[in-house]
Amino acid sequence: MLVVFAHSSTGSTVATVHRADGVVMQLPGHDRKYRVPHDLAHFATERALDMAGGVFGSIAAGAVFANMRLVSGRPRHDAPARGKRILEANKQTLGLAEVLAGVIHQVVETGDPAPVAPMVHNAYAVLDPGGFPWSDDQVGAAVRDLTELTAEWEAQGTLRVTWPDHLIAAPPPPRGIRRGRRGRT
Template structure:
């Protein structure tokens, strides 16, 4: 999946997403007051930390959020139902992604120094399991976003590749019957 983050006429960010199935979507940002686009922080955080159930893994898997629109391509006949199922299944992961992307975003936007502590605290809101990422992974994620923020500031655009391995899988229909009907 290829994502282009570009400065919109409104001063905010517009992400144009080219999915593997040929569908092209737009995701508007609501971040005019920030130097660093929040959705770019999501993409970087989710990719660098290997999160399949965040915003962009969900979109890659067929999820479409309410504020998105299809620009071109032909969605599947059951796209809306699959999207609903996928986003419901990823609800907790999306929450974790939101918190961690916020931590990484703040680290770059405001040059916050308490990134590691905030990341662990945010994780603790969702799980009692040990924090699954190393200090080096969090620091590297912040460094990648800082680098891309410089590019965005200079050009007003960042082209970002989302790896196929981080595509969220659509859960199977519950109670669906599989196979052929018996012959009479």
């Protein structure tokens, strides 16, 4: 999936998402006060941490957030129901992605030299007291990736990035549909 980050007419950021099914959607940002676009922080963090169920993996699978708008293409006949199932199935991962991307965003935005790994571990522990599932190297990769993407963003004012196919969320099957053969009596 191709994602193009650009400045919007409001001074914020807009991410134009070109999905594999031919549908093109826009995801407006609400980040005029930051030099680093928040949705770009999601992109870098979710990609580095292999989060298929985050914002961009969910969008690639067909989810549509309330603030998104259709630009072109023809959505599937069951797009609203499918999108709702994807968002519901990924609810926990989306929450984690918001928290983790927020920490990575803050670190890159402020240039904070503090070790990022403990900050991410603490933020994660608020939502999930279980063991932290990522390595410190992956966290560092997210910071490096966002730093590099931000430099390109600032130099060019637009940014074209590709979401990996292996990080597309698996859509859950529709509810109430039975599959397979019925038992014979």
